[in-house]
Amino acid sequence: MNTVADTLEKPQRADARRNHERILQCAREVFSAEGVDAQMDEVAQRAGVGVGTLYRHFPTKEALLLELLRERVLVFIDNTRNALESGQPAGEAFRAVLVANAEVVAGDAVCQQVLVGMGEQLWAKLGGERDQLDTLTAELIDRAQRAGAVRSDLTPSDVGMMMCGLCTSMTRDAPGFDWRRHLALLLDGVGPQRPQSPA
Amino acid sequence: MNTVADTLEKPQRADARRNHERILQCAREVFSAEGVDAQMDEVAQRAGVGVGTLYRHFPTKEALLLELLRERVLVFIDNTRNALESGQPAGEAFRAVLVANAEVVAGDAVCQQVLVGMGEQLWAKLGGERDQLDTLTAELIDRAQRAGAVRSDLTPSDVGMMMCGLCTSMTRDAPGFDWRRHLALLLDGVGPQRPQSPA
DNA sequence: ACACTATAGGAACCTCGGTTCCGTTTCCCG
DNA sequence: CGGGAAACGGAACCGAGGTTCCTATAGTGT
Numbered sequence: 001m002n003t004v005a006d007t008l009e010k011p012q013r014a015d016a017r018r019n020h021e022r023i024l025q026c027a028r029e030v031f032s033a034e035g036v037d038a039q040m041d042e043v044a045q046r047a048g049v050g051v052g053t054l055y056r057h058f059p060t061k062e063a064l065l066l067e068l069l070r071e072r073v074l075v076f077i078d079n080t081r082n083a084l085e086s087g088q089p090a091g092e093a094f095r096a097v098l099v100a101n102a103e104v105v106a107g108d109a110v111c112q113q114v115l116v117g118m119g120e121q122l123w124a125k126l127g128g129e130r131d132q133l134d135t136l137t138a139e140l141i142d143r144a145q146r147a148g149a150v151r152s153d154l155t156p157s158d159v160g161m162m163m164c165g166l167c168t169s170m171t172r173d174a175p176g177f178d179w180r181r182h183l184a185l186l187l188d189g190v191g192p193q194r195p196q197s198p199a
Numbered sequence: 200m201n202t203v204a205d206t207l208e209k210p211q212r213a214d215a216r217r218n219h220e221r222i223l224q225c226a227r228e229v230f231s232a233e234g235v236d237a238q239m240d241e242v243a244q245r246a247g248v249g250v251g252t253l254y255r256h257f258p259t260k261e262a263l264l265l266e267l268l269r270e271r272v273l274v275f276i277d278n279t280r281n282a283l284e285s286g287q288p289a290g291e292a293f294r295a296v297l298v299a300n301a302e303v304v305a306g307d308a309v310c311q312q313v314l315v316g317m318g319e320q321l322w323a324k325l326g327g328e329r330d331q332l333d334t335l336t337a338e339l340i341d342r343a344q345r346a347g348a349v350r351s352d353l354t355p356s357d358v359g360m361m362m363c364g365l366c367t368s369m370t371r372d373a374p375g376f377d378w379r380r381h382l383a384l385l386l387d388g389v390g391p392q393r394p395q396s397p398a
Numbered sequence: 399a400c401a402c403t404a405t406a407g408g409a410a411c412c413t414c415g416g417t418t419c420c421g422t423t424t425c426c427c428g
Numbered sequence: 429c430g431g432g433a434a435a436c437g438g439a440a441c442c443g444a445g446g447t448t449c450c451t452a453t454a455g456t457g458t
Contacts, residue, residue, distance in 0.1 A: 012434070012435080013433095013434060013435065015434095015435075015436090016434080016435060016436095019435085019436085044437095044438095049436080049437080050436060050437035050438050051437080051438065052435090052436060052437055052438065053435075053436050053437070053438095056435070056436075
Protein backbone atom coordinates (compact mmCIF):
# COMPACT_ATOMS: atom_id res chain seq x y z
CA MET A 1 0.00 0.00 0.00
CA ASN A 2 2.11 2.86 -1.25
CA THR A 3 1.35 6.50 -1.67
CA VAL A 4 0.42 7.63 -5.13
CA ALA A 5 3.57 9.67 -5.00
CA ASP A 6 5.62 6.56 -4.31
CA THR A 7 4.13 4.76 -7.23
CA LEU A 8 4.34 7.12 -10.16
CA GLU A 9 7.24 9.06 -8.81
CA LYS A 10 8.41 11.02 -11.83
CA PRO A 11 10.41 13.61 -9.96
CA GLN A 12 9.56 16.94 -11.47
CA ARG A 13 11.77 19.93 -11.48
CA ALA A 14 14.55 20.25 -8.94
CA ASP A 15 13.07 23.18 -7.05
CA ALA A 16 9.74 21.39 -6.89
CA ARG A 17 11.21 18.47 -4.99
CA ARG A 18 12.99 20.88 -2.72
CA ASN A 19 9.77 22.74 -1.96
CA HIS A 20 7.87 19.52 -1.42
CA GLU A 21 10.28 18.53 1.32
CA ARG A 22 10.32 21.96 2.81
CA ILE A 23 6.55 22.20 2.92
CA LEU A 24 6.19 18.81 4.53
CA GLN A 25 8.70 19.68 7.18
CA CYS A 26 7.25 23.09 7.95
CA ALA A 27 3.73 21.71 7.96
CA ARG A 28 4.86 19.20 10.54
CA GLU A 29 6.24 21.96 12.71
CA VAL A 30 3.18 24.13 12.46
CA PHE A 31 0.54 21.44 12.86
CA SER A 32 2.43 19.53 15.53
CA ALA A 33 2.53 22.63 17.62
CA GLU A 34 -0.89 24.12 16.93
CA GLY A 35 -3.02 21.17 15.92
CA VAL A 36 -5.27 20.65 12.93
CA ASP A 37 -6.73 24.13 13.24
CA ALA A 38 -3.52 25.82 12.22
CA GLN A 39 -4.00 27.67 8.94
CA MET A 40 -2.71 26.78 5.54
CA ASP A 41 -1.48 30.33 5.11
CA GLU A 42 0.73 29.92 8.10
CA VAL A 43 2.25 26.75 6.76
CA ALA A 44 2.92 28.45 3.44
CA GLN A 45 4.47 31.43 5.13
CA ARG A 46 6.67 29.34 7.36
CA ALA A 47 7.85 27.43 4.31
CA GLY A 48 8.57 30.69 2.51
CA VAL A 49 6.17 29.74 -0.23
CA GLY A 50 2.88 31.02 -1.66
CA VAL A 51 -0.38 29.28 -0.87
CA GLY A 52 -0.67 28.43 -4.52
CA THR A 53 2.51 26.39 -4.32
CA LEU A 54 1.30 24.70 -1.19
CA TYR A 55 -1.85 23.61 -3.00
CA ARG A 56 0.14 22.48 -6.00
CA HIS A 57 1.87 19.95 -3.76
CA PHE A 58 -1.09 18.94 -1.63
CA PRO A 59 -4.50 19.25 -3.21
CA THR A 60 -6.20 19.80 0.09
CA LYS A 61 -5.54 20.49 3.72
CA GLU A 62 -6.78 17.07 4.63
CA ALA A 63 -4.35 15.46 2.23
CA LEU A 64 -1.49 17.28 3.90
CA LEU A 65 -2.62 16.26 7.36
CA LEU A 66 -3.11 12.70 6.25
CA GLU A 67 0.44 12.56 4.98
CA LEU A 68 1.76 13.80 8.30
CA LEU A 69 -0.37 11.33 10.19
CA ARG A 70 0.77 8.45 8.02
CA GLU A 71 4.40 9.18 8.80
CA ARG A 72 3.66 9.01 12.50
CA VAL A 73 1.92 5.70 12.16
CA LEU A 74 4.95 4.40 10.34
CA VAL A 75 6.97 5.37 13.38
CA PHE A 76 4.58 3.47 15.62
CA ILE A 77 5.01 0.45 13.40
CA ASP A 78 8.76 0.79 13.52
CA ASN A 79 8.80 1.09 17.28
CA THR A 80 6.68 -2.01 17.63
CA ARG A 81 8.69 -4.05 15.16
CA ASN A 82 11.97 -3.07 16.79
CA ALA A 83 10.69 -4.06 20.19
CA LEU A 84 9.56 -7.42 18.87
CA GLU A 85 12.99 -8.06 17.41
CA SER A 86 14.95 -6.68 20.31
CA GLY A 87 15.00 -9.92 22.21
CA GLN A 88 14.14 -8.26 25.50
CA PRO A 89 11.63 -9.89 27.85
CA ALA A 90 8.10 -9.73 26.43
CA GLY A 91 6.68 -7.73 29.30
CA GLU A 92 9.36 -5.10 28.99
CA ALA A 93 8.97 -4.97 25.24
CA PHE A 94 5.28 -4.35 25.67
CA ARG A 95 5.80 -1.49 28.09
CA ALA A 96 8.62 -0.03 26.06
CA VAL A 97 6.45 0.25 22.98
CA LEU A 98 3.64 2.00 24.79
CA VAL A 99 6.05 4.47 26.29
CA ALA A 100 7.85 5.12 23.02
CA ASN A 101 4.66 5.66 21.07
CA ALA A 102 3.22 7.86 23.75
CA GLU A 103 6.34 9.97 23.59
CA VAL A 104 5.80 10.46 19.87
CA VAL A 105 2.18 11.45 20.30
CA ALA A 106 3.08 13.83 23.12
CA GLY A 107 5.00 15.92 20.60
CA ASP A 108 2.31 16.03 17.94
CA ALA A 109 -0.96 17.86 18.43
CA VAL A 110 -2.42 16.39 15.26
CA CYS A 111 -1.92 12.85 16.50
CA GLN A 112 -3.48 13.79 19.78
CA GLN A 113 -6.54 15.26 18.17
CA VAL A 114 -7.00 12.38 15.79
CA LEU A 115 -6.64 9.72 18.47
CA VAL A 116 -8.94 11.60 20.76
CA GLY A 117 -11.80 11.46 18.33
CA MET A 118 -11.96 14.62 16.36
CA GLY A 119 -10.47 14.00 12.95
CA GLU A 120 -11.41 10.37 13.06
CA GLN A 121 -12.02 10.50 9.32
CA LEU A 122 -8.28 10.93 8.91
CA TRP A 123 -7.61 7.73 10.80
CA ALA A 124 -10.17 5.97 8.66
CA LYS A 125 -8.34 6.98 5.49
CA LEU A 126 -5.07 5.51 6.59
CA GLY A 127 -5.36 2.16 4.91
CA GLY A 128 -2.86 -0.65 5.24
CA GLU A 129 -0.67 1.01 7.81
CA ARG A 130 -3.48 0.72 10.30
CA ASP A 131 -3.88 -3.01 9.84
CA GLN A 132 -0.15 -3.52 9.93
CA LEU A 133 0.05 -1.77 13.28
CA ASP A 134 -2.83 -3.84 14.61
CA THR A 135 -1.17 -7.08 13.61
CA LEU A 136 2.12 -6.19 15.22
CA THR A 137 0.37 -5.06 18.38
CA ALA A 138 -1.49 -8.34 18.58
CA GLU A 139 1.80 -10.20 18.43
CA LEU A 140 3.26 -7.96 21.11
CA ILE A 141 0.37 -8.63 23.44
CA ASP A 142 0.38 -12.32 22.72
CA ARG A 143 3.99 -12.72 23.72
CA ALA A 144 3.52 -10.64 26.85
CA GLN A 145 0.59 -12.79 27.83
CA ARG A 146 2.52 -16.02 27.29
CA ALA A 147 5.23 -14.57 29.50
CA GLY A 148 2.58 -13.92 32.11
CA ALA A 149 3.39 -10.24 32.06
CA VAL A 150 -0.06 -8.88 31.23
CA ARG A 151 -3.61 -9.91 32.05
CA SER A 152 -4.81 -12.72 29.88
CA ASP A 153 -7.94 -11.02 28.63
CA LEU A 154 -6.14 -8.04 27.16
CA THR A 155 -6.89 -7.33 23.50
CA PRO A 156 -5.40 -5.02 20.88
CA SER A 157 -8.55 -2.90 21.09
CA ASP A 158 -7.92 -2.48 24.79
CA VAL A 159 -4.48 -1.15 24.09
CA GLY A 160 -5.88 1.15 21.44
CA MET A 161 -8.48 2.51 23.81
CA MET A 162 -5.95 3.15 26.51
CA MET A 163 -3.52 4.88 24.23
CA CYS A 164 -6.28 7.08 22.85
CA GLY A 165 -7.43 7.83 26.35
CA LEU A 166 -3.91 8.68 27.31
CA CYS A 167 -3.94 11.48 24.76
CA THR A 168 -6.44 13.46 26.77
CA SER A 169 -3.78 14.04 29.38
CA MET A 170 -1.76 15.65 26.62
CA THR A 171 -4.48 17.78 25.09
CA ARG A 172 -5.73 19.03 28.43
CA ASP A 173 -3.46 20.93 30.68
CA ALA A 174 -5.41 20.95 33.88
CA PRO A 175 -3.25 21.05 37.00
CA GLY A 176 -2.14 17.54 37.90
CA PHE A 177 -2.76 16.13 34.45
CA ASP A 178 0.49 14.39 33.67
CA TRP A 179 0.45 11.82 30.91
CA ARG A 180 3.39 9.89 32.30
CA ARG A 181 1.52 9.36 35.52
CA HIS A 182 -1.55 8.44 33.51
CA LEU A 183 0.42 5.89 31.52
CA ALA A 184 1.88 4.45 34.70
CA LEU A 185 -1.59 3.89 36.08
CA LEU A 186 -2.67 2.20 32.88
CA LEU A 187 0.34 -0.08 32.83
CA ASP A 188 -0.36 -1.11 36.40
CA GLY A 189 -3.92 -1.85 35.37
CA VAL A 190 -3.00 -4.31 32.64
CA GLY A 191 -0.67 -6.31 34.87
CA PRO A 192 -1.14 -10.06 35.36
CA GLN A 193 -2.86 -9.96 38.74
CA ARG A 194 -6.55 -10.64 38.50
CA PRO A 195 -8.57 -7.85 40.02
CA GLN A 196 -10.59 -8.19 43.16
CA SER A 197 -13.73 -6.61 41.69
CA PRO A 198 -16.49 -7.49 44.16
CA ALA A 199 -19.55 -7.12 41.95
CA MET B 200 -21.53 31.38 42.93
CA ASN B 201 -24.85 31.78 41.19
CA THR B 202 -25.71 32.53 37.63
CA VAL B 203 -26.49 36.10 36.80
CA ALA B 204 -29.95 34.84 35.96
CA ASP B 205 -30.31 33.35 39.41
CA THR B 206 -29.31 36.56 41.05
CA LEU B 207 -31.38 39.26 39.41
CA GLU B 208 -34.20 36.96 38.42
CA LYS B 209 -36.97 39.35 37.51
CA PRO B 210 -39.00 36.94 35.40
CA GLN B 211 -39.98 38.83 32.31
CA ARG B 212 -43.00 38.14 30.25
CA ALA B 213 -44.68 34.77 30.40
CA ASP B 214 -43.81 33.65 26.88
CA ALA B 215 -40.22 34.69 27.46
CA ARG B 216 -39.83 32.25 30.34
CA ARG B 217 -41.49 29.58 28.27
CA ASN B 218 -39.11 30.12 25.40
CA HIS B 219 -36.12 30.20 27.70
CA GLU B 220 -36.98 26.73 28.94
CA ARG B 221 -37.75 25.46 25.52
CA ILE B 222 -34.51 26.75 24.06
CA LEU B 223 -32.45 25.27 26.83
CA GLN B 224 -34.08 21.92 26.39
CA CYS B 225 -33.78 21.86 22.63
CA ALA B 226 -30.22 23.08 22.78
CA ARG B 227 -29.45 20.17 25.05
CA GLU B 228 -30.94 17.75 22.57
CA VAL B 229 -29.13 19.20 19.59
CA PHE B 230 -25.72 19.68 21.19
CA SER B 231 -25.83 16.44 23.14
CA ALA B 232 -26.34 14.58 19.93
CA GLU B 233 -24.12 16.52 17.56
CA GLY B 234 -21.52 18.13 19.78
CA VAL B 235 -20.34 21.71 20.03
CA ASP B 236 -20.23 22.08 16.27
CA ALA B 237 -23.96 21.94 15.89
CA GLN B 238 -25.29 25.22 14.56
CA MET B 239 -27.21 27.88 16.35
CA ASP B 240 -29.70 27.99 13.51
CA GLU B 241 -30.50 24.37 14.11
CA VAL B 242 -31.12 24.93 17.79
CA ALA B 243 -33.41 27.83 16.96
CA GLN B 244 -35.28 25.82 14.40
CA ARG B 245 -35.71 22.85 16.70
CA ALA B 246 -37.06 25.17 19.35
CA GLY B 247 -39.45 26.70 16.85
CA VAL B 248 -37.92 30.10 17.41
CA GLY B 249 -35.99 32.68 15.39
CA VAL B 250 -32.24 33.07 15.85
CA GLY B 251 -32.87 36.53 17.14
CA THR B 252 -34.86 35.10 20.01
CA LEU B 253 -32.17 32.58 20.70
CA TYR B 254 -29.63 35.36 21.00
CA ARG B 255 -31.92 37.39 23.19
CA HIS B 256 -31.82 34.58 25.75
CA PHE B 257 -28.18 33.63 25.39
CA PRO B 258 -25.81 36.36 24.26
CA THR B 259 -23.45 33.94 22.66
CA LYS B 260 -23.08 30.34 21.60
CA GLU B 261 -20.46 29.82 24.24
CA ALA B 262 -22.79 31.11 26.95
CA LEU B 263 -25.38 28.58 25.90
CA LEU B 264 -22.91 25.73 25.91
CA LEU B 265 -21.56 26.80 29.26
CA GLU B 266 -25.01 26.68 30.75
CA LEU B 267 -25.53 23.16 29.46
CA LEU B 268 -22.15 22.09 30.76
CA ARG B 269 -22.82 23.57 34.17
CA GLU B 270 -26.00 21.56 34.55
CA ARG B 271 -24.08 18.39 33.85
CA VAL B 272 -21.47 19.20 36.44
CA LEU B 273 -24.24 19.74 38.94
CA VAL B 274 -25.36 16.21 38.18
CA PHE B 275 -21.83 14.93 38.81
CA ILE B 276 -21.84 16.72 42.13
CA ASP B 277 -25.19 15.25 43.02
CA ASN B 278 -24.10 11.75 42.13
CA THR B 279 -21.01 12.06 44.26
CA ARG B 280 -22.82 13.55 47.22
CA ASN B 281 -25.50 10.90 47.11
CA ALA B 282 -22.92 8.15 47.04
CA LEU B 283 -21.14 9.65 50.02
CA GLU B 284 -24.35 9.75 51.99
CA SER B 285 -25.63 6.38 50.86
CA GLY B 286 -23.85 4.47 53.56
CA GLN B 287 -22.66 1.78 51.19
CA PRO B 288 -19.08 0.46 51.48
CA ALA B 289 -16.53 3.06 50.42
CA GLY B 290 -15.12 0.99 47.61
CA GLU B 291 -18.50 0.42 46.09
CA ALA B 292 -19.43 4.05 46.47
CA PHE B 293 -16.30 5.01 44.61
CA ARG B 294 -17.01 2.70 41.72
CA ALA B 295 -20.67 3.61 41.63
CA VAL B 296 -19.87 7.28 41.18
CA LEU B 297 -17.48 6.69 38.32
CA VAL B 298 -20.00 4.51 36.56
CA ALA B 299 -22.87 6.92 37.09
CA ASN B 300 -20.92 9.92 35.87
CA ALA B 301 -19.59 8.04 32.90
CA GLU B 302 -23.13 7.14 31.99
CA VAL B 303 -24.06 10.81 31.97
CA VAL B 304 -21.12 11.76 29.80
CA ALA B 305 -21.86 8.93 27.43
CA GLY B 306 -25.09 10.65 26.52
CA ASP B 307 -23.66 14.10 25.98
CA ALA B 308 -21.32 14.91 23.13
CA VAL B 309 -20.56 18.33 24.55
CA CYS B 310 -19.28 16.86 27.81
CA GLN B 311 -17.21 14.42 25.87
CA GLN B 312 -15.59 17.08 23.79
CA VAL B 313 -14.92 19.34 26.70
CA LEU B 314 -13.39 16.63 28.84
CA VAL B 315 -11.33 15.41 25.97
CA GLY B 316 -9.56 18.71 25.57
CA MET B 317 -11.23 20.71 22.89
CA GLY B 318 -13.41 23.31 24.53
CA GLU B 319 -11.24 23.42 27.60
CA GLN B 320 -11.98 27.13 27.89
CA LEU B 321 -15.52 26.16 28.78
CA TRP B 322 -14.32 24.03 31.65
CA ALA B 323 -12.16 26.88 32.83
CA LYS B 324 -15.17 29.20 33.01
CA LEU B 325 -17.13 26.92 35.26
CA GLY B 326 -16.22 28.47 38.56
CA GLY B 327 -17.23 27.13 41.94
CA GLU B 328 -18.92 24.00 40.68
CA ARG B 329 -15.54 22.71 39.62
CA ASP B 330 -13.99 23.12 43.04
CA GLN B 331 -17.02 21.66 44.71
CA LEU B 332 -16.75 18.54 42.60
CA ASP B 333 -13.05 18.27 43.37
CA THR B 334 -13.64 18.47 47.09
CA LEU B 335 -16.30 15.81 47.05
CA THR B 336 -14.16 13.56 44.91
CA ALA B 337 -11.27 13.92 47.32
CA GLU B 338 -13.51 12.79 50.15
CA LEU B 339 -14.73 9.86 48.08
CA ILE B 340 -11.18 8.71 47.38
CA ASP B 341 -10.09 9.22 50.93
CA ARG B 342 -12.77 6.96 52.32
CA ALA B 343 -12.08 4.30 49.71
CA GLN B 344 -8.41 4.37 50.60
CA ARG B 345 -9.10 4.04 54.32
CA ALA B 346 -11.27 1.06 53.48
CA GLY B 347 -8.33 -0.38 51.56
CA ALA B 348 -10.40 -0.47 48.40
CA VAL B 349 -8.18 1.61 46.15
CA ARG B 350 -4.44 2.11 45.81
CA SER B 351 -3.08 4.45 48.41
CA ASP B 352 -1.37 6.85 46.01
CA LEU B 353 -4.53 7.67 44.07
CA THR B 354 -5.31 11.37 43.78
CA PRO B 355 -8.31 13.35 42.57
CA SER B 356 -6.27 14.39 39.53
CA ASP B 357 -5.77 10.74 38.71
CA VAL B 358 -9.48 10.18 38.72
CA GLY B 359 -9.97 13.24 36.58
CA MET B 360 -7.42 12.05 34.07
CA MET B 361 -8.97 8.65 33.85
CA MET B 362 -12.46 9.95 33.41
CA CYS B 363 -11.32 12.32 30.70
CA GLY B 364 -9.45 9.52 29.03
CA LEU B 365 -12.51 7.37 29.21
CA CYS B 366 -14.34 9.87 27.05
CA THR B 367 -12.23 9.00 24.04
CA SER B 368 -13.91 5.61 23.94
CA MET B 369 -17.16 7.50 23.57
CA THR B 370 -16.06 10.01 20.96
CA ARG B 371 -14.36 7.41 18.82
CA ASP B 372 -16.29 4.55 17.42
CA ALA B 373 -13.55 2.29 16.22
CA PRO B 374 -14.46 -1.40 16.34
CA GLY B 375 -13.83 -2.77 19.80
CA PHE B 376 -13.91 0.61 21.47
CA ASP B 377 -16.36 0.08 24.30
CA TRP B 378 -16.29 2.55 27.13
CA ARG B 379 -17.69 0.11 29.65
CA ARG B 380 -14.82 -2.23 29.00
CA HIS B 381 -12.47 0.73 29.20
CA LEU B 382 -13.90 1.76 32.54
CA ALA B 383 -13.62 -1.79 33.82
CA LEU B 384 -9.92 -1.81 32.97
CA LEU B 385 -9.42 1.48 34.73
CA LEU B 386 -11.22 0.34 37.84
CA ASP B 387 -9.06 -2.76 37.97
CA GLY B 388 -6.03 -0.52 37.66
CA VAL B 389 -6.82 1.58 40.69
CA GLY B 390 -7.35 -1.42 42.94
CA PRO B 391 -5.43 -1.81 46.20
CA GLN B 392 -2.83 -4.29 44.99
CA ARG B 393 0.58 -2.76 44.49
CA PRO B 394 1.83 -3.35 40.98
CA GLN B 395 4.76 -5.52 40.08
CA SER B 396 6.40 -2.92 37.86
CA PRO B 397 9.95 -4.20 37.32
CA ALA B 398 11.71 -1.00 36.28
C1' DA C 399 -60.35 47.96 24.23
C1' DC C 400 -55.73 50.68 23.95
C1' DA C 401 -51.46 51.98 24.18
C1' DC C 402 -46.90 50.78 25.44
C1' DT C 403 -43.15 48.06 25.75
C1' DA C 404 -40.97 43.59 25.90
C1' DT C 405 -40.21 40.03 22.68
C1' DA C 406 -40.07 37.44 18.43
C1' DG C 407 -38.45 36.67 13.73
C1' DG C 408 -35.34 36.14 10.20
C1' DA C 409 -32.93 38.47 6.39
C1' DA C 410 -28.59 40.58 6.08
C1' DC C 411 -23.95 41.24 7.67
C1' DC C 412 -19.24 40.11 8.79
C1' DT C 413 -15.35 37.42 9.55
C1' DC C 414 -12.55 33.60 8.82
C1' DG C 415 -10.17 30.20 6.39
C1' DG C 416 -9.86 26.89 2.61
C1' DT C 417 -9.37 27.00 -2.29
C1' DT C 418 -8.89 28.80 -7.05
C1' DC C 419 -7.03 31.45 -10.89
C1' DC C 420 -3.96 33.48 -13.73
C1' DG C 421 -0.06 36.53 -14.73
C1' DT C 422 4.94 36.01 -13.66
C1' DT C 423 9.18 33.57 -12.87
C1' DT C 424 12.31 29.73 -13.06
C1' DC C 425 14.21 25.68 -14.62
C1' DC C 426 15.58 22.58 -18.30
C1' DC C 427 16.76 21.09 -22.83
C1' DG C 428 18.31 21.68 -27.50
C1' DC D 429 21.37 31.47 -25.40
C1' DG D 430 16.36 31.06 -26.34
C1' DG D 431 11.86 28.87 -26.17
C1' DG D 432 8.49 26.50 -23.78
C1' DA D 433 6.72 23.96 -20.22
C1' DA D 434 6.62 23.50 -15.21
C1' DA D 435 6.29 25.79 -10.99
C1' DC D 436 5.46 29.89 -8.21
C1' DG D 437 2.97 33.83 -5.78
C1' DG D 438 -0.63 35.85 -3.79
C1' DA D 439 -4.80 38.56 -4.60
C1' DA D 440 -9.43 37.31 -5.09
C1' DC D 441 -13.19 34.12 -4.49
C1' DC D 442 -16.55 31.58 -1.85
C1' DG D 443 -19.22 29.09 1.50
C1' DA D 444 -20.03 28.57 6.31
C1' DG D 445 -21.60 29.94 10.51
C1' DG D 446 -21.97 33.22 14.40
C1' DT D 447 -24.04 37.62 15.32
C1' DT D 448 -26.66 41.93 14.55
C1' DC D 449 -30.50 44.88 13.45
C1' DC D 450 -34.70 46.49 12.47
C1' DT D 451 -39.60 45.58 11.66
C1' DA D 452 -43.62 42.97 13.11
C1' DT D 453 -46.07 40.87 16.90
C1' DA D 454 -48.06 39.86 21.11
C1' DG D 455 -48.30 40.22 26.43
C1' DT D 456 -49.65 43.40 30.08
C1' DG D 457 -51.47 46.95 32.88
C1' DT D 458 -54.95 50.73 32.81
